[in-house]
Amino acid sequence: TIDNLFEWSRINKMHFHPDKCEVISISTFRYKYPTDFNWDQMPFFIPFYTLNGTYLEIVDCQRDLGVLVSSNLTWKHHVEYIIKQFITRFNLLRRSYYYLRNINQKRTLYLTLVRSILVHCSAVWAPQAVGLLTELETAQKRCVKWIFNTNYTIRWSSNYYHSQLAKVGLVPINIFFKINDMKLFYRIVHNIVNIKLPDYLTFAEPPVLCVDTTA
Numbered sequence: 001t002i003d004n005l006f007e008w009s010r011i012n013k014m015h016f017h018p019d020k021c022e023v024i025s026i027s028t029f030r031y032k033y034p035t036d037f038n039w040d041q042m043p044f045f046i047p048f049y050t051l052n053g054t055y056l057e058i059v060d061c062q063r064d065l066g067v068l069v070s071s072n073l074t075w076k077h078h079v080e081y082i083i084k085q086f087i088t089r090f091n092l093l094r095r096s097y098y099y100l101r102n103i104n105q106k107r108t109l110y111l112t113l114v115r116s117i118l119v120h121c122s123a124v125w126a127p128q129a130v131g132l133l134t135e136l137e138t139a140q141k142r143c144v145k146w147i148f149n150t151n152y153t154i155r156w157s158s159n160y161y162h163s164q165l166a167k168v169g170l171v172p173i174n175i176f177f178k179i180n181d182m183k184l185f186y187r188i189v190h191n192i193v194n195i196k197l198p199d200y201l202t203f204a205e206p207p208v209l210c211v212d213t214t215a
Helices: 002-011 076-096 103-118 131-148 159-166 171-188
Strands: 022-024 057-059 061-064 065-068
Touching: 022 061, 022 131, 057 103, 061 103, 076 103, 103 131, 103 171, 131 171
Parallel strands: 022 057
Antiparallel strands: 061 065
């Protein structure tokens, strides 16, 4: 298949660069390739792929359409990357608009430039681990403190933090991901996106309620 793809690229004058191509195996079988891996002594049970005679590098994580896909599909690498992007973007925003005091303007900047990072393909990679969700929630809490012109070192209780979120129309990160999932499900059900529900999912008919009119 790779040879056919390479031949197609050659005919259409769109050559692939072997050094920029990598191989990732999605499997439960785990094999750690040593750093000094010798392809000439490669065991027969380890798969390898070549492109135009060049061995392709085997990796555990690869970016696909902006999402870091891990070989075990845990999404840990992508979530950690998103957290770093989230914090970096917020720090840039905070430094650039240090003079801003208007809460509504700050909220708009946060939603547009920072939280928007969490939207792309979140139905695929949204974290389930408590630790990763806590890191994202901590990052958002710092952003909310900035919105309300509060020093980030001031401690907020969980109840007070949620009340501040409500004041500016925001929700906790885990709820944000669930809302995105529900939006995608709505689009699938109503054929707004080109994704089909699997055959094993069926819709239950709502129960018929009988009202006693004799009373």
